[in-house]
Amino acid sequence: MKSSAVVSNVLACGLLALRGAQAVTLSPNTQDLFDESMNFLDTIYDRSASYLYYFYYPLAAGPHETRSSVWYATGLLQRNKGDDVEQAVKIIKAVIGDQEKNKTLQWFGDYTVYPEQPTVGTEAYPAVIYNSWDPNWRGFIGTNLIVIYEEFQHLLPQDVQGLIVESMVNNTIGDSYRVGGVDDDNLFPSYSNPSLMRAVASGWTGRKVNDANMTAAGEMYAQEILDLFNLNNTLSEFNSGTYAGVSIYALTLWAKYMPQDSIMGQNGARMLKQVWETTAALYNPLLRNLAGPWDRSYGYDMNKYVAILGIYLWSLLGKDQAFGEKSRVWSLAHADDFEYAPLIAVLAPFHDSLVSDCTIASLKSTREHTVTTSAFAPPHDMVPRNVTTWMYANLTIGAESFRQDVLGGARADNSQWNPAVVQWARPYDSSVGYMTLHASEMALDVGVAPYALNLTYPAGNSSSSFTFLIAPNPLGQKRDITDLADINGLKFEVGGTVDPKPQSTFCGLVGGTCSIIHGFEFWNLTFTMPAGSTEVPSITFKFELE
Ligand SMILES: *[C@@H]1O[C@H](CO)[C@@H](O)[C@H](O)[C@H]1NC(C)=O
Ligand SMILES: *[C@@H]1O[C@H](CO)[C@@H](O)[C@H](O)[C@H]1NC(C)=O
Ligand SMILES: *[C@@H]1O[C@H](CO)[C@@H](O)[C@H](O)[C@H]1NC(C)=O
Ligand SMILES: *[C@@H]1O[C@H](CO)[C@@H](O)[C@H](O)[C@H]1NC(C)=O
Ligand SMILES: *[C@@H]1O[C@H](CO)[C@@H](O)[C@H](O)[C@H]1NC(C)=O
Ligand SMILES: *[C@@H]1O[C@H](CO)[C@@H](O)[C@H](O)[C@H]1NC(C)=O
Ligand SMILES: *[C@@H]1O[C@H](CO)[C@@H](O)[C@H](O)[C@H]1NC(C)=O
Ligand SMILES: *[C@@H]1O[C@H](CO)[C@@H](O)[C@H](O)[C@H]1NC(C)=O
Ligand SMILES: CC(=O)N[C@H]1CO[C@H](CO)[C@@H](O)[C@@H]1O
Numbered sequence: 163m164k165s166s167a168v169v170s171n172v173l174a175c176g177l178l179a180l181r182g183a184q185a186v187t188l189s190p191n192t193q194d195l196f197d198e199s200m201n202f203l204d205t206i207y208d209r210s211a212s213y214l215y216y217f218y219y220p221l222a223a224g225p226h227e228t229r230s231s232v233w234y235a236t237g238l239l240q241r242n243k244g245d246d247v248e249q250a251v252k253i254i255k256a257v258i259g260d261q262e263k264n265k266t267l268q269w270f271g272d273y274t275v276y277p278e279q280p281t282v283g284t285e286a287y288p289a290v291i292y293n294s295w296d297p298n299w300r301g302f303i304g305t306n307l308i309v310i311y312e313e314f315q316h317l318l319p320q321d322v323q324g325l326i327v328e329s330m331v332n333n334t335i336g337d338s339y340r341v342g343g344v345d346d347d348n349l350f351p352s353y354s355n356p357s358l359m360r361a362v363a364s365g366w367t368g369r370k371v372n373d374a375n376m377t378a379a380g381e382m383y384a385q386e387i388l389d390l391f392n393l394n395n396t397l398s399e400f401n402s403g404t405y406a407g408v409s410i411y412a413l414t415l416w417a418k419y420m421p422q423d424s425i426m427g428q429n430g431a432r433m434l435k436q437v438w439e440t441t442a443a444l445y446n447p448l449l450r451n452l453a454g455p456w457d458r459s460y461g462y463d464m465n466k467y468v469a470i471l472g473i474y475l476w477s478l479l480g481k482d483q484a485f486g487e488k489s490r491v492w493s494l495a496h497a498d499d500f501e502y503a504p505l506i507a508v509l510a511p512f513h514d515s516l517v518s519d520c521t522i523a524s525l526k527s528t529r530e531h532t533v534t535t536s537a538f539a540p541p542h543d544m545v546p547r548n549v550t551t552w553m554y555a556n557l558t559i560g561a562e563s564f565r566q567d568v569l570g571g572a573r574a575d576n577s578q579w580n581p582a583v584v585q586w587a588r589p590y591d592s593s594v595g596y597m598t599l600h601a602s603e604m605a606l607d608v609g610v611a612p613y614a615l616n617l618t619y620p621a622g623n624s625s626s627s628f629t630f631l632i633a634p635n636p637l638g639q640k641r642d643i644t645d646l647a648d649i650n651g652l653k654f655e656v657g658g659t660v661d662p663k664p665q666s667t668f669c670g671l672v673g674g675t676c677s678i679i680h681g682f683e684f685w686n687l688t689f690t691m692p693a694g695s696t697e698v699p700s701i702t703f704k705f706e707l708e
Contacts, residue, residue, distance in 0.1 A: 187511070188507060188510060188511065189477070189510065189511070189514065191476065191478065191480045191481075192477045192507050192511070192514075194480070194481060195473065195476045195477050195481070195503055196237065196240070196503065196504060196507040198491070198503075199237070199500055199501070199503030199504055199507070200234075200237045200241060202491075203230075203234045203501060203504070207249075209249065211226050211277070212231075212249065212253050213226030213228070213231045213256065213277055214226060214227055214230050214231045214234055214501070215227070216276055217498050219495070219496075219497075225276050225277075225278045226276055226278065228257055228273050228275060228276055228277060228299070228303070229273070229275075229302050229303055230498065230501035230502075231253050231257065232253065232254070232257055232303050232306045232307070232310075233306065233501050233502055233503075233504055234253070234501065234504060235250040235253040235254055235310065236250075236314075236504050236505045236508055237503075237504025237505070237507070237508070238250040238253075239310060239313070239314040239317055240313075240314075240504065240507070242317065247317050250310075250314075250317075251318065251319065254307070254310065254318075254322055254325070254326070255322065256277065257273055257303065258273075258307075258325050258326070258328075258329045260273065260274045260277060261273050261329055261332060261333070262336070263332070265335070267282075267283060267289075268291075268339055268345055269282060269283075269295040269297070269336065270332065270335065270336035270339065271300060271329075271333040271334070271336025271337065272295055272296070272297065272299055272300050272333075273299050273300070273303045275295065275296055275299065279294070282294050291346045297337075297340055297356075298355075300333045300337045300360075300363070301337070301355075301356045301359030301363060301412075302359065302408075303333075304329070304330055304333040304334075304363045305359045305362060305363055305411075305412065305415055306505055307326045307329060307330060308362070308363065308366050308415065308419065309415070309505065309508065309509065311323065311326045311327070312418075312419055313508060327367070327371065330363065330366070330367040330370070331371055331373075333363060333367070334363055334364045334367045334376055334379075337360050337363065338364070338379060340360070342541075348573070350540070351386035351387045351398070352390055352398035352399070352538070352541075352542075352543075352572060353399065353572070354387070354397040354398050354405070354409050355399060355408035355409045355412065357386075357387050358387060358408075358409055358412035358413060359408075359412045359415075360380075361380050361381075361383040361384040361387060361416070361426060362380065362412060362415045362416055362419065362420065362426055363380070364377070364379045364380030364383065365377060365384065365420055365424055365426055366380075366415075366419055367380075369421075380424075380426070381424060381426075384416075384425040384426045384429075385425055388425060388429055388433075390538055390539075390540075391433055393536070393538050393546065394536045394537065394538075394546070395433075395436040395440070396436075396437075396440060396535055396536065396537040397409050397537065398537055398538060398540075398572070399457055399458060399539065399572070400455075400457045400547070400549070400562075401440070401441070401444060401452060401456055401537075401549075402456055402458040402459060403452050403456065403459055403460070403461070403464055403467075403469030403470070403471045404459070404460050404469050404470050404471070404499065405457075405458050405470075406437065406441055406470075406471050407469065407471045407472075407473065407474055407502075407506075408470060409437065410434060410437060410471075410513070411470075411502075411505070411506065411509070413430050413431075413433050413434040413437065414434060414509050414512065414513045415430075415509075416429070416430025416431075416433070416434075417430035417434055417512075417516060418430075418509070431516050434513075434516050435517070435518065435521070438516075438517050438518075438521045439521055439524070440533075440535065441471065442521045442525040443524060443533045444533055444551055444553070444560070445524075445525050446528070446555075446585070447483060447525060447526050447527070447528060448528055448587060449585055449586075449587060449594050450464055450465050450483065450484070450485075450486070450594075451463060451464045451465070451558070451585055451594060453551050453553055453558035453559075453560045453583065453585065454559075454560035454561065454580055454582065454585070454598065455549060455561050455581045455582060455583055456578075456579075456580040456583060457537070457539075457571055457578075457579065458575070458578040458579065459578055459680075460495075460496045460499075460680045461496060461681070461682055462580075462583075462598055462631065462633065462682055462684070463585070463682075465485065465486065465593075466494060466495055466682070467494050467495035467680065467682075468485075468491060468494050468495070468496045468498075469496075469499070470499055472485055473499070473500065473502060473503050474506060475525070476503075477510045477513075477514070478514060478517060478525070479522070479525060479526070483526075495682065496680065496681065530552075530554050530555070530612075531553050532550065532551065532552050532553070532610075532612075533550070533553065533560075534548075534549065534550050534551075535549050536548045536549060537562075539572040541567070542566050542567055542571075542574070543564065543565065543566055543572065544565040544566065544567065545565050547562045547563060548563045548608075549562045550608065550609075550610035551610065552610055552611065552612050554612070555587075556586060556707055557584070557585070557586045557587070557613070557652070557705065557707055558583075558584070558585050558586075559584050559613075559614070559615050559705070560582070560583050560584075560610065561582035561583070561599075561606075561610050561615060561617065562581050562606075562608060563606055563607045564581060564604075565604070565605045566604045566605070567604065568604065569601065569602070569603075569604055570601060571601075577679050577680065580599065581599055581601055581606055581608075582598065582608060582615065582617055583596065583597070583598045583599075584596065584597045584598075584615060584652075584703075584705070586652045586705075586707060587651065587707075588636055588650050588651035589651060589708065590636050590638070590639055590650060591636045591637075591638075593636050595632075595633045595649065595650060595651045595652060596631075596632070596633045597630050597631070597633070597649075598630065598631050599617065599629070599630060600629040600630070600686075602626070602629060603619045603621065603622055603626060604621070605619065605620050606618070606620075607619075607620055609702075613704055613706065614702070614703065614705070615702070615703045615705075616658070616701070617658075617700065617701050618658075618698060618699065618700040619700070620698065622698065622699035623691075623699070624691045624693065624695045624696070625691070626690075627689060627691070627699075628660060628688065628689045628699070628701045629686060629687070629689075630664075630686070630687045630688075630689075631669075631679070631682075631684040631685070632649060632684055632685040632686075632687055633684060634683060634684065635648070635649070636650055643666060643685040643687070645663070645664065645666065645687075646664070646687070650708075651708050652705055652706070652707060652708060653705065653706040653707075654703055654704070654705060655703065656689075656701065656702070656703055657702040657703075657704075658699075658700040659691065659695060659697040659698065659699055659700045660691055660692075660700070660701045661689060661690055661691065662689070664688055665687070665688045665690070666685060666686070666687050666688075667685070667686045667688075668683070668684075668685055668686070669683055669684055669685075669686055671683050689701055
């Protein structure tokens with residue numbers, strides 16, 4: 163239990179140590195990622211439709227999907243074997259052909275979610291943002307078209323090049339209709355991943371067609387994002403296994419395609435390095451997981467779901483470190499994000515050159531240290547969130563204090579928001595145990611120290627409760643978790659003002675009393691306050707590895 167935590171400065175890596183030169187060919191790790199993802203995507207490509215099938219849990223009966231098809235087209239252009247280029251061109255034309263062309267609609271310039279979808283905005287298919295249409299598809303697909311144009315122009319017929327630029331003009335105009343808080347939209351500068359994509363889409367397109375206003379709009383968005391970032395050199399959408407990957411992708415475009423007279427060209431590489439430094443400081447290579455807290459997560463154990471960051475780790479460090487050598491990545495939870503891999507691979511030679519040797523060493527390091535930083539996502543954060551994470555070889559404890567005006571983080575999504583997370587190695591089978599706070603309040607204070615976690619609800623009362631989602635035990639260990647003592651691999655000592663005896667329920671795949679989240683089943687241990695208590699709700703834990 164003795165420990166001497168080293169407080170780590172996540173900026174320790176400095177900014178100048180570039181690794182390797184920019185290469186045109188893929189590194190062995192990246193090539194391996196590229197080949198495995200393309201081999202998989204080849205099997206779900208429908209040549210007659212020129213779209214990939216819709217690969218998303220639960221698997222749909224037949225339809226195709228738009229966004230992943232463009233990712234695949236990027237891979238086809240990179241591979242350039244047989245009729246790959248012809249297929250890529252068919253995909254690009256089909257996707258742009260179906261792009262919304264009516265300027266008066268809120269989803270002008272957006273692409274379909276899937277090509278068979280009914281007409282959005284009809285009686286049978288009402289326009290519902292993030293549902294029947296997805297405003298972020300402008301960013302995802304548009305920025306991918308930029309990569310295709312920049313990297314593979316020499317393979318594209320003249321008319322397709324023109325089509326891409328025209329598509330980007332409509333895309334950028336349509337995206338300018340987005341204003342956070344208006345018309346059900348939520349695109350504030352703090353919504354990092356789509357903001358970063360919007361800025362580069364507008365900046366690239368404005369320059370391409372000599373539209374000074376469009377160029378200026380891109381710079382303006384970029385400045386707003388940068389101002390938030392510079393507060394602590396962190397993304398407002400902090401530490402997300404999935405969306406840090408998207409932000410890193412977008413920052414790669416800032417650094418690679420924006421000139422030095424652009425705020426994006428000036429800051430993209432630095433921001434990318436700093437995001438990686440923080441990510442590396444929070445990455446535990448033995449657990450193969452990013453430690454908490456996670457602003458937005460699609461799972462609780464990166465060995466069991468495809469986080470986009472996992473795809474980057476494959477490219478940087480190899481498959482074994484990212485997912486395990488034998489992992490069938492297409493069969494993990496959230497496997498559809500594996501479809502992003504060809505695009506990440508194509509950008510990898512440039513991207514990897516911005517990740518310093520020091521950051522690579524930090525990703526591989528198991529040394530004990532504590533990370534403290536903060537992140538700020540207005541308008542939903544009243545004050546910056548303060549993060550403390552203790553990193554140890556077989557145990558990580560990470561949490562953030564916050565004051566918000568919505569439940570479930572800035573995205574108001576409690577299925578993604580994990581403000582206090584503990585992960586540990588389970589010696590029984592080397593698997594990862596986890597415990598995460600399922601937030602039920604809009605304010606939290608945290609204390610994190612070696613082997614200790616304290617949580618307090620400053621605005622709570624006797625009706626407050628602390629719900630923890632807990633990993634089921636490994637196969638062969640106790641089936642039922644009715645109390646903390648039943649949890650495999652970690653010993654708990656509980657204190658605070660709560661009743662120390664939790665209620666236990668199971669949220670299972672085919673049974674139980676509550677629903678799974680993102681394909682993960684879990685035990686729900688909920689601690690309530692003693693009846694009539696007038697104390698501030700708090701719970702404290704001391705942990706010991708088994
Ligand atoms: C564009 O959408 C508007 C509704 O906002 C509709 O009135 C108009 O007819 C549409 N235009 C075309 C060319 O379909
Ligand atoms: C762009 O929008 C205009 C209408 O404003 C439309 O005529 C044109 O076909 C669109 N271009 C593409 C590539 O969708
Ligand atoms: C300039 O761009 C802004 C933001 O994209 C837009 O609202 C405005 O209408 C544009 N003005 C002109 C003259 O194009
Ligand atoms: C985080 O720390 C800053 C001081 O650095 C403070 O102003 C802010 O209120 C803190 N946030 C929370 C949620 O406690
Ligand atoms: C971490 O756990 C592994 C096996 O689960 C064990 O071999 C190793 O000694 C542990 N390391 C530390 C630092 O506790
Ligand atoms: C947790 O709370 C206990 C009791 O108030 C206190 O002694 C301890 O220092 C706190 N630990 C942390 C990490 O905040
Ligand atoms: C506790 O606070 C919540 C939310 O403010 C309120 O709905 C509830 O009635 C309060 N409970 C008690 C016992 O005061
Ligand atoms: C956890 O269990 C409590 C009851 O003990 C219930 O109120 C809550 O909705 C459950 N939460 C989840 C995410 O299943
Ligand atoms: C935790 C941390 O590093 N917080 C810093 C964030 O940035 C502000 C403003 O520069 C500092 O005051 C905090 O100390």
